[in-house]
Amino acid sequence: MSQQYGYFDDANKEYVLNTPKTPIKWANYVGTLDFGGLIDCTGGSLICKQDPALNRITKYIAQMPQSEFKGSTIYVRVKTKKGYQVFSPFFAPTLTPLDSFECRVGLSYSRWTVEAHGVRIQITVFVPQGSHTLAQDIQVTNISDDVLDVDVIPVYEFTHFDALKQLVNADWVPQTMTLKAHKQDSGHLVLEQYAFMKRDMAINYVSCDRPVDSFDGDRRVFLGDNEFGSWAHPLSLDNEHLSNSECDRGDNIAALMIKLGQLSPEQTERTVTQLGQADSVAAAQDEIQRYRQHANIDAAFEELSEFWQDYLTTMVVDTPDAAMNSMLNVHNPRQCHTTKNWSRYLSLYQLGYGARGIGFRDSSQDLLGVMSHMPQEAREFVERLLSVQNPNGSAMHQYFPLTMEANEGDSRDEEHLPDYYGDDHLWSVLAVCQYLKETGDLEFLNKSIPFYSKTLALEEREQGSVYEHMLRALEFTWNNIGQHQLPLLGFADWNDTVNLPTGAESLFVANLFGKAIIELSEVCRAIDDTANLEKIQSYHAIMKERVNQHAWDGQWWVRYFTDKGEPIGSSKNQYGSIYTNGQSWPVISGFADGERMLSGLQSVFDKLNTKYGIKLSGPGYNGFDPDLGGVSTYPPGAKENGGIFLHSNPWVMIAETIAGNGDRAFEYYNQINPASHNENLDIFESEPYCYPQNILGDEHKQFGMGRNAWLSGTSSWTYVAGTQHILGIQPSLQGLRIDPCIPKSWEGFKVTRMFRGAKYQIEVLNPKHVSKGVVSVSLNGELIDGNTLPISNSGEHNVVVTLG
Amino acid sequence: MSQQYGYFDDANKEYVLNTPKTPIKWANYVGTLDFGGLIDCTGGSLICKQDPALNRITKYIAQMPQSEFKGSTIYVRVKTKKGYQVFSPFFAPTLTPLDSFECRVGLSYSRWTVEAHGVRIQITVFVPQGSHTLAQDIQVTNISDDVLDVDVIPVYEFTHFDALKQLVNADWVPQTMTLKAHKQDSGHLVLEQYAFMKRDMAINYVSCDRPVDSFDGDRRVFLGDNEFGSWAHPLSLDNEHLSNSECDRGDNIAALMIKLGQLSPEQTERTVTQLGQADSVAAAQDEIQRYRQHANIDAAFEELSEFWQDYLTTMVVDTPDAAMNSMLNVHNPRQCHTTKNWSRYLSLYQLGYGARGIGFRDSSQDLLGVMSHMPQEAREFVERLLSVQNPNGSAMHQYFPLTMEANEGDSRDEEHLPDYYGDDHLWSVLAVCQYLKETGDLEFLNKSIPFYSKTLALEEREQGSVYEHMLRALEFTWNNIGQHQLPLLGFADWNDTVNLPTGAESLFVANLFGKAIIELSEVCRAIDDTANLEKIQSYHAIMKERVNQHAWDGQWWVRYFTDKGEPIGSSKNQYGSIYTNGQSWPVISGFADGERMLSGLQSVFDKLNTKYGIKLSGPGYNGFDPDLGGVSTYPPGAKENGGIFLHSNPWVMIAETIAGNGDRAFEYYNQINPASHNENLDIFESEPYCYPQNILGDEHKQFGMGRNAWLSGTSSWTYVAGTQHILGIQPSLQGLRIDPCIPKSWEGFKVTRMFRGAKYQIEVLNPKHVSKGVVSVSLNGELIDGNTLPISNSGEHNVVVTLG
Incomplete structure (x- = not known):
């Protein structure tokens, strides 16, 4: 292995630089x-x-x-x-x-x-x-x-x-x-x-x-x-x-x-x-x-x-891929710990000068990457996040940790645009549900937490249970819809840089809404709340219908509708004709079935994949357009404008595992593994021991250059994609579910996982070289029904899972 | 003369550095x-x-x-x-x-x-x-x-x-x-x-x-x-x-x-x-x-x-004091030209990063220093300033020159305090009146200018004549008064750093109101508007009564009353017991008469004067007090907290000339002349060719150190004090008035002054070694009545003025 700038010392859990003259400051x-x-x-x-x-x-x-x-x-x-x-x-x-x-x-x-x-x-x-x-x-x-x-x-x-x-x-x-x-x-x-x-x-x-x-x-x-x-x-x-x-x-x-x-x-x-x-x-x-x-x-x-x-002992993997082992056992959980601490608030790129604070959307996702390791700290963090959710169910975009003052983010600067983000509030549903699945602590649902107010003192603010907070999040999206009865974009959704005139609709928000319903439905079932279960399930069915009716473009899904009803992310568009999140999220939300699911994912591969990762969209817009917003302030190939925005890559991995395509999921996983750039650093430039946020896309002269290392949702989602979806070790309310989706060539892999007080030594065997499909699970030598390990709360357990 | 860092080359109108290693960047x-x-x-x-x-x-x-x-x-x-x-x-x-x-x-x-x-x-x-x-x-x-x-x-x-x-x-x-x-x-x-x-x-x-x-x-x-x-x-x-x-x-x-x-x-x-x-x-x-x-x-x-x-030919002085000549003929008008351009918006101290913009108060005063030299540019600037005056007569604190968006200054950050400054709007009255006196362009009073609105488009905004703008400025102060019927402070007055809880009263605003009435009254007389003249004259009389009733502390005037009615700048206060502006402005406003005028000015000399200039107040507050605001964020001796804040010095000079004390006025002028620091630069540190904003006071270890050079109201006001009040060359609606107040030791001085198209060669003789009192004026060899040169509009005129 080239040691131009340094090497991985996995035994000591270190990366070792042998020169101070790294391409950029690491x-x-x-x-x-x-x-x-x-x-x-x-x-x-x-x-x-x-x-x-x-x-x-x-x-x-x-x-x-x-x-x-x-x-x-x-x-x-x-x-x-x-x-x-x-x-x-x-x-x-x-x-x-x-x-x-x-x-x-x-x-x-x-x-x-x-x-x-x-x-x-x-x-x-x-x-x-x-x-x-x-x-x-x-x-x-x-x-x-x-x-x-x-x-x-x-x-x-x-x-x-x-x-x-x-x-x-x-x-x-x-x-x-x-x-x-x-x-x-x-x-x-x-x-x-x-x-x-x-x-x-x-x-x-x-x-x-x-x-x-x-x-x-x-x-x-x-x-x-x-x-x-x-x-x-x-x-x-x-x-x-x-x-x-x-x-x-x-x-x-x-x-x-x-x-x-x-x-x-x-x-x-x-x-x-x-x-x-x-x-x-x-x-x-x-x-x-x-x-x-x-x-x-x-x-x-x-x-x-x-x-x-102790922290890293929570989950230890042993797969045929050494680079994956290195990331999942050391560097990726470590990066997740970092994003949990600093959100997007203190790096060599996000300089922490006060405009930003702790992001509601960001930290809700960051918590997914530390939930197995520090669930109590994650719960406390969730409580802080929910305390800046608005009474109407939407959320403040960010807050300052020292004062707990919250604000509306960049939307403050654009008075002609809405002052909320379409997606923020929905992410907290995912964080809460992941906490419940990791811990089983359903009592948390009853915890009373204030809603945010800029004017009322803390003790004067409206309170609601955690459960109520989640229900209001869904209701906000359900009630704020546009001309296709799809959710309104607000100032922006996850893609901060597309800021369309008021009235635009976001397919991303529609799909995130669907995913949040899937998550919350499990909770409704667990607490036997049939009324809410039926209600939100009907929301899911209706929204699925709307998405399928309006958003299918022929070979892939569109990403937005403007206030005038025009699609963005459509084959009709010269630039930005396809968006990655437009294709992965309909799969994650359960809205895309069969042919449409596969066609959308194949379009990502055909039109947006590069050797350094999947681009967020393409082709890049070529000049500033105030009606599009920030995305067009970048040159083609940079950041959200046709760049490889890594955060969106694990969502494609997850979608591919849902589609059963373990080879492609792993290919996507492997191609963005920063450790794989250690021999490519004069192009990549960024730290090889953590994910950057973005890599310049193939429309840019500096294709392959990484920037904005450390603080990125890439970290938590790639950890989730790697551990829960590729390796398939999934905490659930019923127990630890095992449902891998791996490269067919793998003979199997091993995982040690701490879960609810017990330690599981899991061996997955793949004798028939499939990607997916559990045919048997033995727990401490006894075959069990299904692929969910019952909750034990103590002891060490040997598990053998066979795919076929 | 020491040339440690450089020297004045007056012939070439340059300052010449002979080393790059100045104490700080010049x-x-x-x-x-x-x-x-x-x-x-x-x-x-x-x-x-x-x-x-x-x-x-x-x-x-x-x-x-x-x-x-x-x-x-x-x-x-x-x-x-x-x-x-x-x-x-x-x-x-x-x-x-x-x-x-x-x-x-x-x-x-x-x-x-x-x-x-x-x-x-x-x-x-x-x-x-x-x-x-x-x-x-x-x-x-x-x-x-x-x-x-x-x-x-x-x-x-x-x-x-x-x-x-x-x-x-x-x-x-x-x-x-x-x-x-x-x-x-x-x-x-x-x-x-x-x-x-x-x-x-x-x-x-x-x-x-x-x-x-x-x-x-x-x-x-x-x-x-x-x-x-x-x-x-x-x-x-x-x-x-x-x-x-x-x-x-x-x-x-x-x-x-x-x-x-x-x-x-x-x-x-x-x-x-x-x-x-x-x-x-x-x-x-x-x-x-x-x-x-x-x-x-x-x-x-x-x-x-x-x-x-051409610019500098507008006024050329020849006094017995070489340093005064150097400043008034070159460096001071040049600095005024600079402040007119950049307000407080681009210097090595005021870095122009957008929070600030062009200051309403600042530029209104800066214009006084360029009015003789570029009256048309000044008029255009006044129009921009008046376009950010509010319909209620108060003014926005600052605006961005590229967009003409205006805002409320630092008051935005303190939601519990008022969002206007008590003084801003009144300064524009002084600028407009000075323009009228310099040019005689009374038509300008009828010019229609919009009032500011954050929400209305320009063409939808209320319009008012320049005259109406000035009247509303006075009405705003007249109508916004506190428990002593003195003007409310608002967020702050000229002293930005004293931010008292809502309800506090400002004597500075009261006095500035008085001065603005004096100025506007001349205009009312010139256009025969008896109704408004009588009204504002009654305001002056009533406010004078209130000030004298409430604000006299025994030996000097207090500076503020808090919302609780407690005085600040009183002998009762341990810190900040006397404020310079508290004493100069009652003289400028015409509110202080006789013994009180002299006692207040003497108290400044006794308690606040130092060899490097007059301190703004004293003794310095020794620790942060949120009820006082910014002033207490400075250590004693720095900036507004007992520092020598130079902007306030020329106001004392002007007050001393009103009191007839030419020796002391000149002493104050001379002691802050930056050129006099050329041999003292290891202490002063700042550029010797322009006024700094502040010099550390005698409570500070670094007493004498100057900072914040170039962009300071010190420039325009010292120019006004020097030319109009010490040398006494005063433009007025009736013509050029000559009323010097000079050191008794002077034999006289000469001035060349361009005024309304004519050039005046003025020689002032002081055979009896008085400070003040014109006994005769000859114009082109003919004695005239009074001391105002009639308007000529052309030609070159020889004037001999004799004091006695």
């Missing part, structure tokens, strides 16, 4: 939304507490060139006869050549090992679980034959807590940014930072496990010469000591001069820094003291490893 | 709001067309260290045996030492002359008048004894036209940014740039007067090595040619490799680049061809010089 995540953020492969960090927009700590400007300082770095210097040799073990920002470079992208940690100028430096960055501390564990070893005098100078740059203000306000912000130094009796230093208005409420701090020689809190002093010193060469590093600058205004940094002293050959010195936030310096003391102890740092790192060990 | 402005923007002293540029928020062209991130690339630069390289010697004549971003550096900050141009590596480089940057082109005129002279092979590589970096989106959106923006190269038959190159949605509407372009060797449009290609090349060292400059990269996405730049060839000793080569915007490349051809001709560039530069020559 990221990792540490901590959780409660405290943490992203760190990049050259030591930059973007750290927040609870809200990237409203409580950001470090200043990271993603759009600057890779060579530049971004939020944090470490300088190391070795004293020589010619003066100090200064370099950064992260390569940026000094860009000094290194003898060797390795960065291990681990599960919620990154670890660098670098050699240069006679020293080996190992740096591990992580957030101890439950803490509000970013720990940086630095170990320096003298690998030369001489005694070396080594200094380590870690630096953080702070942002104003209001991340957007830091960027757009160069008047108020710098007048209020404050940094103070506290020398402790022990000789240790704590640097305290805040914007003046937060002084008495919340402060950031940086400290270190050993007394430091000197420090700088003022960027201008540290860089030197009226800031004509640079991050590549801070002039103060030419001096023996830093200047001990505090800041009553200006750009706040925390630069620590840590003198490790004279290191003999083979001697290692270790130092640990902390970046944290607390109510005050006094209130931070416990945490500061705790993580000054190396033993506590080691224990915290071990605890983090154990968390991930 | 700016200059080129062009107008129609096309232009700011350029900094190290070659960075922030260029816009018509709206900094919605049509920005270059990407300039002000908060980055001075050493970094910002929007544009030029690299020069000289071929040597050791390879290319690459340096930037602007010093940044290569930071290569230069043999000599000079930057002349001129009137709408900057000119650098730099020597390094055997060449002298002269670069002149300006916008030809009426063009949409930024011209960069580069001349390279071989000053060595050898033949030198010299390349010049100018670079611009483009921004998305929506400036804020460029910063906050790293997903959509880079997918749409496009750069294409057009090779012309002549061999010339035009680089075309746009965000995809603008392709068919408006494109930016860069071209050059000579065929170029090669180019790069993709930042990543130009910097090299996956952008681990840097702006300090673009790796592609190690190669003979650039890569001719276009861009279908990503970061768009325009880098031109201009090979000047072999230069003999003393040989000079000249090349001119253009950055522009047009509907299309074809539509740009005329302008491109025009400015490829050096003769046209020279003519355009000459035309610009003539514009400024």
Whole structure:
């Protein structure tokens, strides 16, 4: 395997970079939304507490060139006869050549090992679980034959807590940014930072496990010469000591001069820094003291490893495809954990500056990818989501996690268009039902949760049970229909970028409505609510009739009708004549049968599939059309305009498994597996260890280039498609159902699955080389009826499933 | 005079920097709001067309260290045996030492002359008048004894036209940014740039007067090595040619490799680049061809010089104070021209990202500083301002110049506070009246102008005459009063940062109301509108009564009453016990008489004056208080919280002249003259050739540091205070009134003033060394009654005024 940029170390659950010069900046995540953020492969960090927009700590400007300082770095210097040799073990920002470079992208940690100028430096960055501390564990070893005098100078740059203000306000912000130094009796230093208005409420701090020689809190002093010193060469590093600058205004940094002293050959010195936030310096003391102890740092790192060990044990697969195993066992559930934390709110693409917040639609889907692993956290998240559902059943598009204020998303900016999204509310039905199927916790249906109001105080808002919330979601769609009696689009549906004049209808919403009814119907049956069951089943039948009457275009399904009744995604359209979601979702919703199902799916393969994935639609629109909206702001082949928008790919996989086509489902799965791009990175460019959101389509010159890694619904849906639909391990209200749809060539596969307190060792055998069809299931050696394992709640169970 | 950073070259109307390493980035402005923007002293540029928020062209991130690339630069390289010697004549971003550096900050141009590596480089940057082109005129002279092979590589970096989106959106923006190269038959190159949605509407372009060797449009290609090349060292400059990269996405730049060839000793080569915007490349051809001709560039530069020559001839002063002469004859009217163009909307502090727009209050005041020089442009501006006045007489706080959409400013973000500012609407009365006094164009009063509506189309909006607009402004304040029958504060008055709970009253608004009545009364008299005259005069008398009844604190005037009736700016307050505007404005409004007038002004001197200017209030509030609002988000001594907020200083000067105290008025004038800081720049830091908005007060460790240069009401009001109140040259409806109030030590002064088509050569004599009191005026040798020169409309007139 090519190792141009790095390789997968599956044993250690790491991706290992062997150069800092990745095509674009590759990221990792540490901590959780409660405290943490992203760190990049050259030591930059973007750290927040609870809200990237409203409580950001470090200043990271993603759009600057890779060579530049971004939020944090470490300088190391070795004293020589010619003066100090200064370099950064992260390569940026000094860009000094290194003898060797390795960065291990681990599960919620990154670890660098670098050699240069006679020293080996190992740096591990992580957030101890439950803490509000970013720990940086630095170990320096003298690998030369001489005694070396080594200094380590870690630096953080702070942002104003209001991340957007830091960027757009160069008047108020710098007048209020404050940094103070506290020398402790022990000789240790704590640097305290805040914007003046937060002084008495919340402060950031940086400290270190050993007394430091000197420090700088003022960027201008540290860089030197009226800031004509640079991050590549801070002039103060030419001096023996830093200047001990505090800041009553200006750009706040925390630069620590840590003198490790004279290191003999083979001697290692270790130092640990902390970046944290607390109510005050006094209130931070416990945490500061705790993580000054190396033993506590080691224990915290071990605890983090154990968390991930437990987390990933929820489901372990062993299939004939090594790349699938790698993704499903490590990288895909890890990415799902990340999207669950940060929604679309903090990445190198979705910069978290406040317009966005936590997405209702996004997080409802993200929860599907963590439901087996952390159902209680998922339930709490669902409760937050339902609390921003409107009394009429529709949902607010997004909310800010720190304040739980919600808003209507981009529809706010377009006053002539509707202010709701056609699909948002329906996704929460899928999340709730998946929670019920994973846990059996039907009591949750009775939990009372407020509906959202912009004007009423929380205690004054209307309440409704979780069940009521779901029923209202269906009713909203049922009651908001257009000229074909199909659901109205609203401002947009899942495809944010098609914003048609008011009155347009969305087939996507119609199909999502159908899928939500399928899901909720199972719940109605489980609680014997015949009245609602009959009602929503009739909705399903009627909507199926309407879709089949109006939306079949001859070879595939159309995607929208405009306010004038014209189809979009039709063979009549020169551009955008076929949409992927138009074909997959009628299958998922149960609206497409037989020939129409197969013809739609075949059209996707014929017209939209490429070697790098399925395009969202095609051909791309060639120029801005305000009546179409955002989609036409992209050049053909980019993003929603004929790009490979990966989120839609697993839906085709799922539809193909419903159609029984396991070979094609797996082909689609395999072709977008990012690990398969590891030898193709000069085209793909994006991290090979997580799904990007989009890949440029074949109408674009840069066909195959991935962007918007990490935070994408691709993660949860590909996990669902892989585990539940291809491997067919499906939680249900009655138990764990096994219904694979696999490549015919497979001999079988194995899965270990934790489910409702029991552990299942499942072996699937495929002696007749079919794709689908369970002919027998044995549970602990006994054949059972059907393919659903009864609920056991404890113990370990051996299951053998035979296809045929 | 110290020349640590530079000096004033008054003969050439320039400030001359002799080092690039100013304490902070110093700016200059080129062009107008129609096309232009700011350029900094190290070659960075922030260029816009018509709206900094919605049509920005270059990407300039002000908060980055001075050493970094910002929007544009030029690299020069000289071929040597050791390879290319690459340096930037602007010093940044290569930071290569230069043999000599000079930057002349001129009137709408900057000119650098730099020597390094055997060449002298002269670069002149300006916008030809009426063009949409930024011209960069580069001349390279071989000053060595050898033949030198010299390349010049100018670079611009483009921004998305929506400036804020460029910063906050790293997903959509880079997918749409496009750069294409057009090779012309002549061999010339035009680089075309746009965000995809603008392709068919408006494109930016860069071209050059000579065929170029090669180019790069993709930042990543130009910097090299996956952008681990840097702006300090673009790796592609190690190669003979650039890569001719276009861009279908990503970061768009325009880098031109201009090979000047072999230069003999003393040989000079000249090349001119253009950055522009047009509907299309074809539509740009005329302008491109025009400015490829050096003769046209020279003519355009000459035309610009003539514009400024004419502009400044409007008023020329010759006083005993050289620094005052320098400011009033060049730098202050020039700064007024800048604020008239960009309001508070495009500077290194007010970054123009769209929240702000053109300020109603700000621009109404800015117009006072250009009224004598460009009354027709001022009138057109007044019309735009009045078109965002509300039908109820209040005004929208700001508007976007490209769309004329208006909004309520920061009050939008605070839903519990009123959504109007108490003062905005009243300022327009001052602007209109000043226009009438300068021009006598009373017909303007009848001009019909719409009132603003957010919902009605322009043609559906209510119309009113200019006169009606002014009357409604007064009525709004008259009708919106609080518990002391004083005007309500609204969200804030002029002091944006004091945002009191609803119901608070503002003495500032009361006084501004008084001043507006004084101004409008003159107009009522001139048009014989007795009814309105009597009405507003009664308002003045009644408001004066109320102010005197409630707002006198014993030694000075209070500034606000809270909703609970408690005073702010009172001796009862521990912090903020006295406010400067509380004392100056009762004098300007005519509400303060005799002892109270003098006591209030003396209290300002005793309690708020410092050697760097008068503080806005004191003592500073020491911690955040949400009931006070923004003022308490600053540390004591900063900005509105006990800082020297310069805008308020000229109002004290004016009040002192009303009180007859010419010595103190001039002392106040002199102490904030930025030119006086030229020897104090390590403390002051800000440009010495224009007023900053604020200087840190004496409660702050960095007392004396100036910030927020260029765009401040300080400019227009200090110009008004200096010319109309200290020198006493006052346009009025009856003619030019002469009523100086000067230091007693002055023997006199001279002024040349253009007024209503006539030119007045005025000499003021002060034989008895008084401050104030005109005893005789002779006009062309004839004594006249009073001190108002009758309107002549033509010719040149000699005036001798004697004080006594």
